[in-house]
Amino acid sequence: MSFNRANNIKQLAKEELDVLILGGGINGAVAAASLAAKGVKVGLIDKGDFAGATSSNSSNLAWGGIKYLESHEYKLVNKLCKSRNNLMKHYPSSVTEVRFLTTIQKGFRFPVWFVFMGTLAYWLFGRLFTMAPKYLTRKAIKQLEPNIEVSGAQAGFEYSDAFLKDNDSRFVFNFIATAAKKSAIVANYVESVKAVRENNQWVIDAKDNTTEETFTIKAKTLINACGPLVDQVNKSTKQKTSHHHLFSKGVHLTVERISKEHRVLAFFASDGRLFFVLPMGSKTCIGTTDNQVKSHNATVTDEDRQFILDNANTLLALDKPLTKEDIIAERCGVRPLAIEAEEGVADWVALSRKHAIDVNKQDKHISIFGGKLTDCINVGDEVADIVKDLGVSMQKNDSLWYGEPSDTVKSRFMKAMVEVDKLTPKGALEPLSTRFWRRYAEDAFTLLEAIKKDPSKAELALEHTEFTWAEIDWVAENEMIVNLDDLLRRRSKATLVIRKEDLDNAKGLEAVSKRLFGEKAEQKVAEFRNSTNFNRI
Numbered sequence: 001m002s003f004n005r006a007n008n009i010k011q012l013a014k015e016e017l018d019v020l021i022l023g024g025g026i027n028g029a030v031a032a033a034s035l036a037a038k039g040v041k042v043g044l045i046d047k048g049d050f051a052g053a054t055s056s057n058s059s060n061l062a063w064g065g066i067k068y069l070e071s072h073e074y075k076l077v078n079k080l081c082k083s084r085n086n087l088m089k090h091y092p093s094s095v096t097e098v099r100f101l102t103t104i105q106k107g108f109r110f111p112v113w114f115v116f117m118g119t120l121a122y123w124l125f126g127r128l129f130t131m132a133p134k135y136l137t138r139k140a141i142k143q144l145e146p147n148i149e150v151s152g153a154q155a156g157f158e159y160s161d162a163f164l165k166d167n168d169s170r171f172v173f174n175f176i177a178t179a180a181k182k183s184a185i186v187a188n189y190v191e192s193v194k195a196v197r198e199n200n201q202w203v204i205d206a207k208d209n210t211t212e213e214t215f216t217i218k219a220k221t222l223i224n225a226c227g228p229l230v231d232q233v234n235k236s237t238k239q240k241t242s243h244h245h246l247f248s249k250g251v252h253l254t255v256e257r258i259s260k261e262h263r264v265l266a267f268f269a270s271d272g273r274l275f276f277v278l279p280m281g282s283k284t285c286i287g288t289t290d291n292q293v294k295s296h297n298a299t300v301t302d303e304d305r306q307f308i309l310d311n312a313n314t315l316l317a318l319d320k321p322l323t324k325e326d327i328i329a330e331r332c333g334v335r336p337l338a339i340e341a342e343e344g345v346a347d348w349v350a351l352s353r354k355h356a357i358d359v360n361k362q363d364k365h366i367s368i369f370g371g372k373l374t375d376c377i378n379v380g381d382e383v384a385d386i387v388k389d390l391g392v393s394m395q396k397n398d399s400l401w402y403g404e405p406s407d408t409v410k411s412r413f414m415k416a417m418v419e420v421d422k423l424t425p426k427g428a429l430e431p432l433s434t435r436f437w438r439r440y441a442e443d444a445f446t447l448l449e450a451i452k453k454d455p456s457k458a459e460l461a462l463e464h465t466e467f468t469w470a471e472i473d474w475v476a477e478n479e480m481i482v483n484l485d486d487l488l489r490r491r492s493k494a495t496l497v498i499r500k501e502d503l504d505n506a507k508g509l510e511a512v513s514k515r516l517f518g519e520k521a522e523q524k525v526a527e528f529r530n531s532t533n534f535n536r537i
Helices: 005-014 026-037 074-090 112-125 139-146 166-179 228-234 303-316 372-388 409-416 434-454 469-478 484-492 500-504 509-530
Strands: 016-020 042-046 095-107 134-136 153-164 183-188 189-200 201-208 214-224 244-256 263-268 274-280 283-287 291-295 328-340 355-360 365-370
Touching: 005 183, 005 214, 016 201, 026 042, 026 166, 026 365, 026 372, 042 166, 042 189, 042 214, 074 095, 074 112, 074 153, 074 372, 095 112, 095 139, 095 214, 095 228, 112 153, 134 139, 139 469, 153 166, 153 484, 166 183, 166 291, 166 372, 166 484, 183 484, 189 228, 214 228, 228 244, 228 328, 244 303, 244 365, 274 303, 283 303, 355 372, 365 372, 409 434, 500 509
Parallel strands: 016 042, 016 214, 042 183, 095 263, 214 365
Antiparallel strands: 095 153, 134 153, 189 201, 201 214, 244 283, 244 291, 244 328, 263 274, 274 283, 328 365, 355 365
16 A cells, blocks of 8 residues: 555656546445556556545435435436445444435425325335434424424434445545545646547546646556546547536525434525535535536525525524524535437436446546445446456456455454554544444554554544544555545545644644645745635635
């Protein structure tokens, strides 16, 4: 395993790869993990950080697509429910069951009993893997969640789906790490400037965006997993595909915790679309919007903020209405929706998040369109099958290329952490053992040994966050951190639950930066404080 950027870039320039993947979002990450587990010589580059676009702006849900029942996409719901169950089974620490409490307002387009029957059907599609749905009267809703406004409600119900305990980008990064452990060569902040097919191989002119230095990568097969940029990249490589993307913008706002329960509150917003109030650690996330946009460069607008705040204030019974001043952080991303046509003439609202993979066998080029986190394992499996059909040798038959270590390994770790858990920093939301295992899996043993050797490594490294010094040491060497945003926005959800001014002035920021960047620490802190990323107001 190598997470040394400089060494990896040298390797990318030196090796002739079987496959090069462009894009380190969820599609690229699972493709790399699946292929590396089968012995394929694979590389992955991203022009920014891993999971830097759509894959860091989701609702942090792994859900089976209940809304697709309305559009009668039963095969898709069946597939997504199966995929959700698979994630819950193999990532029990990271992907956990969560109850959705849905309130149906008076005048809704369907009778409440009919919608409830849909939840029962959804449970059956989910193979009874989760808790059964439960019908709720207005009184029962109020008893469960006093913060729900029930004056305009008919009734409601509870049903189950799955939730990411950390954040989406952390989940994606762990697939990147899995790929690297299986010998994939990965590098963030490396851009494909030009890619051409020459002499039965792809020749890629690449640029290290941290130094502006250029180099060449050669690969037999090229995979375009650039998310919202798939069409743009295909245009540059002269690839014609049967699919292309339409974009739907989604905005989420973070506010102080609204519900005391770890439950998702689901409503239908004023425009009839789903609207969520989601738990996010000690905070609450509300949204999302769903607006068609022409470009992937979407931003949060005042209209977006007001739409979310107005719906939250209407649907929730709060002590005082939420205002812009209550927004701790915000994020905005586009959902790339796959469409099979030359022009975007489809009903984009009705488009699902199902993925599509187009293949140019002659050029040995693969394009991945659409998709969602829930379906990621299927994407990894399908890509491996396609690469094999293109003639790339699979040296191993490692079919189970994903999942946490065995319960036996976890049990051994938890027993070894009993004394260390006593050092958990005051105010932490969970014991160190739980946090370490979920985020680092078997690598958590390294953190355990570091703390046993030096108990001060269990101390809080950065105010307002939960990072210990043992973690910062690990991250510095093994998670390819180029900027503070990589650590605080994508390897963790710190900037999504902590106000900008609090992080800018957090005790330990300079010390953490020093450990991560050495002599460049002061520069990195200044860049972070001066940044105007959309997820920080």
